[in-house]
Amino acid sequence: MTDDGTKSTPALERTEAFSLEALQQGDRIEFARLVEAYSDIIYRVVMRMLENTQDAEDVLQETFIKAFRGLKNFDGRSKLSTWLYRIATNEALMVLRRGHKDTVSIDEPFQEEEDLDEPRQIVDWCCMPEEELMTSEARRYLDHAIDSLSPSLRVVFVLRDLEGLSTAEAGEVLNLSETAVKTRLSRARLRLRESLSGYFGKTHRLQPVIREGDV
């Protein structure tokens, strides 16, 4: 969903009404237009990834500084917007990984921690009234649950489910195959489901569904 609550039209679908030639020649007016068109979107994405205003601002500035320097080498094979998303998500991932002691590589291979987890929390909270699922405390818990995802899962979840990019678009931004995007999205969603089930099960004292073999 977008800020105004409408079904998201990803930034990647925007008309790319920029003169690449002018941008590559260092035209300040054209670059200012690019910044004006994309700074809000980039800020939103990095805020969703980082949940920290200072880090988000640093990444926002770094993204456009790198974009300005890198434009002359931009080959036009991807859309400008995809390229900006890529710079921004790489920068944000570096920030996340600095605070994530177990990860080191930028082109992070699929790690053990991304293995498919068996669902453990089998609590049926899906039909609880919406107002109980959407309290301010629940919203804070939703944010907390995203924070606990590893960077490589979090970035896919943000791009696909919060920003509304397609699998192909997210793959292009992150330089991942569509299969890898789908796998990571699936892991991220299942982990979030697990966290939310634990939370709603506890706050509403829901009885777990009895699993086969448990009795």
Next chain:
Amino acid sequence: MEQHHCRDLLESLSEYIDGNLGPELCLQIERHMAGCENCRVVVDTLRKTVYLYQSTQEPVKMPGEVRERLYRSLDLEQFLPDAS
């Protein structure tokens, strides 16, 4: 045997709730869910998880001072939308 089947299907559930699976696999999942309460709960709560995230997103607005500092860091102050 049954648990093994649950795990096999788990890989497909994310695509299932997005409606991206072929009819054959959908049918397989639905048949399984009809007899497996655990998987039915996982599917329903997975779908609800995604829905909650998508529908409770607070709008993120870039504050004016962040915009100003961005333009300044790029030496573009003169192009600030509100600059006279």
